[in-house]
Amino acid sequence: MRELTVDLGERSYPIYIGEGLLQEAPSFFEKHGISKKSPLLIISDDKVAPHYLEPLANALSAAGFQPSTAIVSSGESSKSLAVLEDLVTHALKAGLDRKSAIVALGGGVVGDLAGFVAASYMRGVKFIQIPTTILAHDSSVGGKVAVNHPLAKNIIGAFHQPEMVLYDLNTLQTLPPRDVRAGLSEVVKHGFIWDDAFVQWCDENSERLLALDPEALGYALYKGCSVKAAVVSKDERENDLRAILNLGHTIGHALEAVAGYGELLHGEAISIGMIGSAKLGLRYGAPEDVYTTTKRVLAKCGLPVKLPEHFDVDAIMEAMMHDKKFSESTMIFVVPTAIGEVEIKKDVPASWVREIVEELKQEAG
Numbered sequence: 001m002r003e004l005t006v007d008l009g010e011r012s013y014p015i016y017i018g019e020g021l022l023q024e025a026p027s028f029f030e031k032h033g034i035s036k037k038s039p040l041l042i043i044s045d046d047k048v049a050p051h052y053l054e055p056l057a058n059a060l061s062a063a064g065f066q067p068s069t070a071i072v073s074s075g076e077s078s079k080s081l082a083v084l085e086d087l088v089t090h091a092l093k094a095g096l097d098r099k100s101a102i103v104a105l106g107g108g109v110v111g112d113l114a115g116f117v118a119a120s121y122m123r124g125v126k127f128i129q130i131p132t133t134i135l136a137h138d139s140s141v142g143g144k145v146a147v148n149h150p151l152a153k154n155i156i157g158a159f160h161q162p163e164m165v166l167y168d169l170n171t172l173q174t175l176p177p178r179d180v181r182a183g184l185s186e187v188v189k190h191g192f193i194w195d196d197a198f199v200q201w202c203d204e205n206s207e208r209l210l211a212l213d214p215e216a217l218g219y220a221l222y223k224g225c226s227v228k229a230a231v232v233s234k235d236e237r238e239n240d241l242r243a244i245l246n247l248g249h250t251i252g253h254a255l256e257a258v259a260g261y262g263e264l265l266h267g268e269a270i271s272i273g274m275i276g277s278a279k280l281g282l283r284y285g286a287p288e289d290v291y292t293t294t295k296r297v298l299a300k301c302g303l304p305v306k307l308p309e310h311f312d313v314d315a316i317m318e319a320m321m322h323d324k325k326f327s328e329s330t331m332i333f334v335v336p337t338a339i340g341e342v343e344i345k346k347d348v349p350a351s352w353v354r355e356i357v358e359e360l361k362q363e364a365g
């Protein structure tokens with residue numbers, strides 16, 4: 001088992017990464033002081049639950065915890081205020097109190113949603129992340145929790161850090177191939193913002209990752225979580241540095257919203273967004289290989305690098321105005337300047353962004 005710490009003073013917490021950790025959940029819960037007297041609520045989705053919910057709930061019950069369970073529909077559309085309200089109803093009926101904990105068992109959708117329930121129920125109860133996707137190496141760390149609005153992604157949310165992240169790598173073996181590919185987008189992102197050697201490693205090991213090779217996966221997720229933990233530990237509330245974790249997201253989130261949160265998976269939208277950011281980098285003088293390497297590594301991971309033709313450029317530009325980095329009427333973008341290095345550019349000309357979005361439809365790939 002590998003262990004990392006998100007260093008946030010008295011709100012610091014561990015990330016445990018290893019095989020078979022789900023079965024050991026009760027001892028981790030005990031170690032972290034989760035109450036056996038108050039009910040727990042495990043939130044999962046209808047694709048994850050059939051594999052992992054019962055074993056987790058049974059193990060916790062056998063150890064004296066009082067788990068209740070709630071299952072939402074899988075997919076981005078569950079990150080909504082309507083589903084949030086259903087879950088609060090569920091928590092009330094199950095008798096959750098201020099000493100209760102909410103457990104997210106699933107990918108980033110369940111993590112963001114359950115985390116926002118935990119942040120808002122009785123003004124905040126304990127939260128535990130049990131990620132089951134590759135992408136969730138990113139979403140389970142750092143405390144950003146949210147639901148979507150039809151006009152803007154993650155626009156209703158909070159910062160609410162978990163007590164721990166319990167990452168059982170065995171659960172990844174049942175991930176559908178498309179979600180494997182989508183998850184690699186954020187893995188690669190962590191390389192491009194922080195670590196050129198890790199980008200090279202991803203370039204050389206994409207096939208092993210796509211084949212869910214346990215050793216390669218364990219290493220990549222440990223590296224990704226290390227970058228995320230380091231950034232969040234320095235700037236929890238995104239006052240400055242944390243914005244680098246948004247590489248590819250200004251365009252990517254706009255694509256998700258415009259497509260109605262269904263057509264493109266988050267990781268796919270971010271892949272196209274990272275190509276856009278790399279193109280912006282060229283305009284700011286980055287060497288050509290930053291763009292070519294971004295495109296090559298994402299394509300090797302089976303990710304889209306081209307914007308589907310039917311996306312409306314005006315609608316994408318409009319959706320980008322709702323980006324949380326947008327302030328004082330200026331477009332703010334995370335732009336790669338070298339492999340493993342990015343800068344936050346303010347006052348990015350909207351005309352450049354429009355041209356790049358149009359170019360994204362012409363990308364070979």
Ligand SMILES: NC(=O)c1ccc[n+]([C@@H]2O[C@H](COP(=O)([O-])OP(=O)(O)OC[C@H]3O[C@@H](n4cnc5c(N)ncnc54)[C@H](O)[C@@H]3O)[C@@H](O)[C@H]2O)c1
Pocket residue numbers: 045046047048051074075076079106107108109110112132133134135136138139140141142143144145154171172173174175176179182183186265266267
């Ligand atoms: N909070 C953050 O910092 C942060 C970071 C990155 C992404 N996100 C959010 O995460 C979400 C995307 O997360 P995701 O890609 O994990 O999506 P997801 O949670 O929808 O999971 C992807 C799909 O895989 C299924 N699934 C999950 N685990 C499985 C398993 N082990 N076996 C079989 N099927 C499984 C799910 O049911 C779903 O259909 C987006 O909403 C994005 O905005 C948040």
Ligand SMILES: O=C(O)C(=O)C[C@@H](O)[C@H](O)[C@H](O)COP(=O)(O)O
Pocket residue numbers: 138142144153154186238242243245246249324
């Ligand atoms: O943790 C962060 O900070 C990130 O930006 C990670 C992103 O991968 C993630 O998609 C996050 O949810 C985006 O946050 P938002 O504030 O742009 O909605």
Ligand SMILES: [Zn+2]
Pocket residue numbers: 138186249266270
């Ligand atoms: Zn993301």
